[in-house]
Every structure is written in structure tokens, then in C-alpha cells.
Amino acid sequence: MTSTTERLLPRLFLLILAGVLALAGWQWHDRSPLSANLMELVPGTDNDALVTSAEKRMQAPLNREMLVQVGHADRQQAVELARTLAEQWQASGLFEKVQWSLQADLPALRTQLLQGRIAMLPAVDRTLLIDDPKAFIEQRVQTLFDPFAGFSLVPGQDDWLGLTGRIQNGLPKQGSVEADLASGALIATAEGKSWVLLRSRTRSDAFDMHLPGQVADLLAKARGQAAPAGGQLLAASGLLYAADGQKQASREITWVGGGATVGILLLLLLAFRRWSVLLAFVPVVVGMLFGAVACVALFGSMHVMTLVLGSSLIGVAVDYPLHYLSKSWSMKPWRSWPALRLTLPGLSLSLITSCIGYLALAWTPFPALTQIAVFSAAGLIGAYLTAVCLLPALLARVEIRPAQWPLKLAQQMLDCRTALLQRINTPILLALLLAFCGGGLWHLTTKNDIRQWVSAPQALTDEALQADRKEVTSLGLLGIAAFETQRYQAAVDYWTRLLAALPAQDASRSALEGGIARARENLAQQSSPVKARSLKVRVALAESLKNNVQPTDSVFIFARAIKGPAAPLAVKRITVADLPAEVELSDADAMMPQLNLSNFAQVQLVARVSRAGQPTTGEWVGRSQPLASDTEAQQVVTIDSPDN
Structure with missing residues (x-):
């Protein structure tokens, strides 16, 4: 017999759900509240209106404009292609202005x-x-x-x-660009083709959730039209990067969320052998709805990265119905409302602990984590309410006869655990667990770089550079990026082109030549691995300084290149109380993988006493003479001089 509570709870929840759906409809009625602006995820302070307006004006060319070069072997044909594209793009409604000819005021x-x-x-x-x-x-x-x-x-x-x-x-002459008097187009000649400049400005910016993809599709269509006529298009715009980022986010949501969804549905069908148990996925859908509505209500918008990372909520939200569905192995016959009453305390405790864990992220200065915390906490509350108030009513007439293999598998795992505890004491297992966790923490590295959140496609960068092959800033930055990612041949190519574009008297040529040499050395080492090197050092403190130092003062012992970066190639830290001491510096002590002893022929050994614990400055220092990095004999360094 159904109680009053069992009759009222589903109806009350449906009213709440209708209100949330109405709020979601109002939030989405004008425009999509999704955002793709990565700068919204980083910590920062609120600027005044003037600074914000200035930033928007500076970013507008990157976020709203697209520069296209239309190339063809025939000059007149290039002009006609540019004219046709401009007319089509202007008629598309995506662009505020499409300009292919000079229209001077x-x-x-x-x-x-x-x-x-x-x-x-x-x-x-x-x-x-x-x-x-x-x-x-x-x-x-x-x-x-x-x-x-x-x-x-x-x-x-x-x-x-x-x-x-x-x-x-x-006025300076801008390379080979000239104005065509007949058409008003700006035309440059390169590689046997005439290139007509086409400049477009969109009605919205690159952070619009639909516009970048539409612009990218329009550009792809234009390329398809120009190719049969022998034309070629080169494009550069922040909109194209935004379109690629949106595609990447969509792929990740599909793989993470879709993979989890398929796995959960398959598990439910195999374990409970009833199509009706797929209703257990309803709390997941409602949870995602509650999370999205809460984020938009609190922050005004929701970032797509919140959806990507928040998709892990699927696995947590489906746990609530699984708790009382699992009672079907012990409750004969199984009924939804009695099963819920048996598991309700555990479900409530699970909700409280999960929300505490997620909301702890909300106090961090990182907006991305704050959004994820709100999304997850609100989503779990929505999933909990659905599992407690609505789902038992939907499953009230369902009779479940679960498969026995999950129960047998769980029993076998329990038997294995019991046997393991009988053979190995709990303290030993705890020590092994701590050692395992310690090994993971030892290899843990942190990188404060927002570029790890999204990868810029190299094809777009190369195409933008192809439009202006002598743009020195881009060539320099692309070379640095290639060197940092150990793409040394690409770094050599970029920097060689930059060197050819620089004036003969430019002061940066020598540094650039050194970078090219370093990249070629590293490239050679990639093809022929270098044997790891190490230096044995005995460090002592001069007798005259023993009254001028404290036993707790830090002593930094490191090797640095004679010709190369100032950063240490290998470093170890001890205290004055440990002196005299014998240490070994090796590639394992390198601060960065590409800066180690094996990559430099000559080095100098330095030992520095620093009361403040700073490796770059201290009170006393000792230095060796330059030596080969493959020296096998032990070196002696005496700390005997003021560190000026």
C-alpha cells in the first residue's frame, strides 16, 4: 500500500523540476550562456570600466577579424575570386563588414x-x-x-x-604590396602568384559558441570553390583557433561523457537484466541540468571546460539509484520504496561528504575550480533528489531478478582480500600503500601554464606564418615554442628564416645564431643518445669562515655551463653542519630535462652558503676552474670567498 509520503514526494519533486526547467529556458532564451574564453578561468582582479573597455578594443582584431589572402597565378582572376568571396560572405549574415578593395574616407x-x-x-x-x-x-x-x-x-x-x-x-613602403588602381584591391606578388587581401569583421566575437564554427565552415567552403579554379586561400584569425578549440572540447565531452554513459548503461543491463532499470540514468540527466542552471545563475555563464571536467559527475550521480537497486540480491521480492528506506541514511551521508569535498574547491582563487565545485555540488543535489523522490515511483511496479555473476565476483574479491590479510599483516600492507603513494608524489610535477588546458593546432599557426613569411616576432616565438617542446628541427627552420629577415647590424643576430647552434646540438643528441654524465665533488669550508656561518645555513652545490644559460645544470642542497661533504652531481639532479651535464662540454662547479636559503644569492662562495663535464676524477671546492 502506498503511503502519503510516497504519493506526495514525486509530485513535489516534479514541481521543483518544472521550476528548474523554466529557469533553464529563461537562461537560454536569448543566447547560449556557454563561454569558451580561457581567460575567464584564470585568477585575476576586477578591472575598472576604462581598463575593461581598453582590453576589449585591443582584443577585438584578434577575436572578430579574419585576414584572408586570395592567391592565383593570374592577377585578374585573383581579384575576381576575392570579389566573389567578399559578396558571398557579406550575404551570409555572419560578418559586419567584408572589405576587399580600398574605400578611403x-x-x-x-x-x-x-x-x-x-x-x-x-x-x-x-x-x-x-x-x-x-x-x-x-x-x-x-x-x-x-x-x-x-x-x-x-x-x-x-x-x-x-x-x-x-x-x-x-610613409614606409609595405613590402611588395601595391594598390590596383582599376579595382582598388591590395595585391602582393609572391611565389609566382598574385595575392589579394580580403579583410572581414564578424558581428560577434570568437567566444560565441556558434560563430567560430560557422566561420570555419564558410572558409572551408570558399577553399573548395577556389581550388578548381586554381585559386588558393591563406587565412589567419583568432576565430579559427576558437573553432578548433570548440571541436576539441566537443570531442572530449563525447569521449568522456559518452564513454561513461555507454559503460553505465551496459553494466545496468548486464547486472539487472531489465530495460526498466535504465531509468537509473534519469538522476544523471537531472543532475547535469541542476549543475548547469546553478552555474549560469551564479556566474552569468558556464565555461565549456566545466562541462568537460564536470562530466565525471555521471559516475557519481548514478551511484544513488545503484545503492537501492543492489538490494535486489538480498531483498526477495524487491520493492523500490522499502529498498530506499534501507539505504537512505547511507545515501544522505554520501551526499553530504561529496558536497563538502566539492565545495572546498569553491574557496580556491581559481575560477575554473569554483565553477566545477558549484556545478558538481548542485548536480549531486539534483541527482539525490531524483533518486530519492522520483525514481522509486517510476520503479514501483518493476520486479528485478538480478544476474548472479556480480554477486559471485564480489564474493571472490572478498575471499581474496581475506586470504591476503591472513598472509600479510595490515601494517605491512599499509607501508606498501604509503610507499606506492610516495612514489607517485615523488614524480609529481606542477606547471602553471594555461596552455596545457588547450593545444593550438600547428597547421593554423603555419598557415598564418605562410601569409607573412618574414614576420620576425612570429618566427622568433614559434622557434622558442618548438625548442621548448624538443622539436629542434622546426626551431632551426624558424630561426634560420628569422636570421635571413633581420638586418645585418641587428644586435640579436648573435643570440639567434647561438640558439640555432644549440638546437642543432640537441638534434644530433636525439639521433645519437649521449651517455649520462656525473661529477664527484668534495666541498669544504675554509677555516677562517667557521665563525661566520651557522650550522643550519644552507649550502647549494651546483654545476653551470661555461658557455650557455646561467641556470644550474645539476644542483644539490645540504647544510653547513654537513661540511666537509662529498656529493655527486648527475643528470638526475637537473632542474630541467634539456639543461643537464650531458648537453654541455665545459662546466664550473660552485658551492654557495646562503642563510636565507636562496640558491642565487648568499654570503660565501667557492668556485672551481672550468672543467670538462665528463671528468671522472673527484673535484675539490673550498668555500672561502664573499659572495658578491
């Missing part, structure tokens, strides 16, 4: 030249005007009477000294 340009004619005047002309105004005036008079002296955008009566004309003539 001459009145505004004249005003700008007049207002800034002193500031924009070339240095040579400014010097002539100040130092020799007579000669300047004479040149101006000659220009006025010379019919072949060119033209100025600003009439002579508005600019008597002709400063704006000198500004026009002094």
Missing part, C-alpha cells in the same frame, strides 16, 4: 593629416625645418611650381608649408 584622412602633421612629419624633414627653415621654404616654393612634384591629399591653401605632402612621401 578622404575627408577624414585629410583631417587626420592636418591634426597630426607635426607629429607625423619624418625626422629628416623636421630637422630641416628646425635647423634650416630658409632651405625648407625654398624647397616648398620649388614644389609649388613643379608640375611633376606629385600631389597632396590636402590642398595648398590648408597646408602652406606642405607638411602633409612630406608625410605622404615619407
Whole structure:
């Protein structure tokens, strides 16, 4: 017989669920509250309105603009392709403006030249005007009477000294780019093709959940149209990176969430042998709904990374119905409401402990963890309420006769545990567990780098660089990134191209050549592994300094390269009380994998006393003479000098 509580609980929960669904509909009615902006996940302080506005203006070209070069062997055909693409993209409704030809606002340009004619005047002309105004005036008079002296955008009566004309003539020439007078297009010639510049600006930004994918699809379609005609498109935009990031997030959600879902459904069917037990997945769906609504309500939006990481909630939320479904092995016949009453204290305690664990993350300064904490806690509450209030009513008429293999498997595992405890004492097992955990902690490394959250596709970077092969900043940064990821051949290629683009007198050429040499050395070592090296050192303290140090002062013993980075190649730390001491420095003591003894031919040994515990500065120091990094004889370093 159904009690009053059993009748009212499902109805009350359905009212709550209807309210949550209505709130979710209101949150999504105008636009998607999902966000893909990684900067929202990092700690920071709230800026004032002026700073925020300035940042938005600076980021707008990256987040809303796309630059495309349309190339073709025939110059006129390249112009026609660019014109066609511009018309199609403008008609798509995705872009606020698509520009392929010069559309100069001459009145505004004249005003700008007049207002800034002193500031924009070339240095040579400014010097002539100040130092020799007579000669300047004479040149101006000659220009006025010379019919072949060119033209100025600003009439002579508005600019008597002709400063704006000198500004026009002094503007730097931008490589091989030239304006096509017939069409107004900007055209560059490279690799036997004419390249027309096409610039577009979208109506929304790269953090829109739909726009980046639509722009990427439109670009792919344009490439498909241009290829049969012999055309080629090169594109660069933050929108393309955003589209790739969204695809990556979708794949991860599909694999993590989808894999967990399929596994749980399969387990439920194999264990309970009833299609109706798939209703146990209802708490998972409701939990995801509660978590999403709570995040949007508290933060105004929900980041896609919260969905990716919060998909682990599926495995926790499905535990609630499994607790009382598992009573079907001992309760004959099994009934949902009596089974719930037997497991309700455990379910409630599980909810409380899980929420405490998740909400502890909310107090961290990392917004990503705060969102995940709120999503998970609200999701668990929703799943708990569904499992307690609604699911028993849905399963009220279901009779479950579970398979016996899970029970037998569990019994076999218990028997193995009992046998293990009989052979090995609990303290020994605890020691083995602690040793296992200690080994994991020993190899634990931390990296404070947001780039680990998302990987930038190399193909997009290479395409953007192909559009401007001599852009020195990009070449330098790409070389550094390749070197850090041990792609030494790519680093050599980038830096070699950068070296060719730099002026002969550029001061950075020597450092760049050194980086190329280092990359080639590392490349050679990758193909022929170098034997790990070590140095044996005996460190002693001079007798005259024993009254000037404390036994607890730190002593840092390290090796550094004679020619190379200043960072230590291997380092160990002891105290003054340990002196004299014999230590061995090896590649295992390296602070970074690529900076070790085996990678450098000559090194110097240093021993430093630091009362503050800082390896870079101290009170007393001892140094060895330069020596080969493969020296086998023990070296002696005496700490005897002030550390200046």
C-alpha cells in the first residue's frame, strides 16, 4: 500500500523540476550562456570600466577579424575570386563588414593629416625645418611650381608649408604590396602568384559558441570553390583557433561523457537484466541540468571546460539509484520504496561528504575550480533528489531478478582480500600503500601554464606564418615554442628564416645564431643518445669562515655551463653542519630535462652558503676552474670567498 509520503514526494519533486526547467529556458532564451574564453578561468582582479573597455578594443582584431589572402597565378582572376568571396560572405549574415578593395574616407584622412602633421612629419624633414627653415621654404616654393612634384591629399591653401605632402612621401613602403588602381584591391606578388587581401569583421566575437564554427565552415567552403579554379586561400584569425578549440572540447565531452554513459548503461543491463532499470540514468540527466542552471545563475555563464571536467559527475550521480537497486540480491521480492528506506541514511551521508569535498574547491582563487565545485555540488543535489523522490515511483511496479555473476565476483574479491590479510599483516600492507603513494608524489610535477588546458593546432599557426613569411616576432616565438617542446628541427627552420629577415647590424643576430647552434646540438643528441654524465665533488669550508656561518645555513652545490644559460645544470642542497661533504652531481639532479651535464662540454662547479636559503644569492662562495663535464676524477671546492 502506498503511503502519503510516497504519493506526495514525486509530485513535489516534479514541481521543483518544472521550476528548474523554466529557469533553464529563461537562461537560454536569448543566447547560449556557454563561454569558451580561457581567460575567464584564470585568477585575476576586477578591472575598472576604462581598463575593461581598453582590453576589449585591443582584443577585438584578434577575436572578430579574419585576414584572408586570395592567391592565383593570374592577377585578374585573383581579384575576381576575392570579389566573389567578399559578396558571398557579406550575404551570409555572419560578418559586419567584408572589405576587399580600398574605400578611403578622404575627408577624414585629410583631417587626420592636418591634426597630426607635426607629429607625423619624418625626422629628416623636421630637422630641416628646425635647423634650416630658409632651405625648407625654398624647397616648398620649388614644389609649388613643379608640375611633376606629385600631389597632396590636402590642398595648398590648408597646408602652406606642405607638411602633409612630406608625410605622404615619407610613409614606409609595405613590402611588395601595391594598390590596383582599376579595382582598388591590395595585391602582393609572391611565389609566382598574385595575392589579394580580403579583410572581414564578424558581428560577434570568437567566444560565441556558434560563430567560430560557422566561420570555419564558410572558409572551408570558399577553399573548395577556389581550388578548381586554381585559386588558393591563406587565412589567419583568432576565430579559427576558437573553432578548433570548440571541436576539441566537443570531442572530449563525447569521449568522456559518452564513454561513461555507454559503460553505465551496459553494466545496468548486464547486472539487472531489465530495460526498466535504465531509468537509473534519469538522476544523471537531472543532475547535469541542476549543475548547469546553478552555474549560469551564479556566474552569468558556464565555461565549456566545466562541462568537460564536470562530466565525471555521471559516475557519481548514478551511484544513488545503484545503492537501492543492489538490494535486489538480498531483498526477495524487491520493492523500490522499502529498498530506499534501507539505504537512505547511507545515501544522505554520501551526499553530504561529496558536497563538502566539492565545495572546498569553491574557496580556491581559481575560477575554473569554483565553477566545477558549484556545478558538481548542485548536480549531486539534483541527482539525490531524483533518486530519492522520483525514481522509486517510476520503479514501483518493476520486479528485478538480478544476474548472479556480480554477486559471485564480489564474493571472490572478498575471499581474496581475506586470504591476503591472513598472509600479510595490515601494517605491512599499509607501508606498501604509503610507499606506492610516495612514489607517485615523488614524480609529481606542477606547471602553471594555461596552455596545457588547450593545444593550438600547428597547421593554423603555419598557415598564418605562410601569409607573412618574414614576420620576425612570429618566427622568433614559434622557434622558442618548438625548442621548448624538443622539436629542434622546426626551431632551426624558424630561426634560420628569422636570421635571413633581420638586418645585418641587428644586435640579436648573435643570440639567434647561438640558439640555432644549440638546437642543432640537441638534434644530433636525439639521433645519437649521449651517455649520462656525473661529477664527484668534495666541498669544504675554509677555516677562517667557521665563525661566520651557522650550522643550519644552507649550502647549494651546483654545476653551470661555461658557455650557455646561467641556470644550474645539476644542483644539490645540504647544510653547513654537513661540511666537509662529498656529493655527486648527475643528470638526475637537473632542474630541467634539456639543461643537464650531458648537453654541455665545459662546466664550473660552485658551492654557495646562503642563510636565507636562496640558491642565487648568499654570503660565501667557492668556485672551481672550468672543467670538462665528463671528468671522472673527484673535484675539490673550498668555500672561502664573499659572495658578491
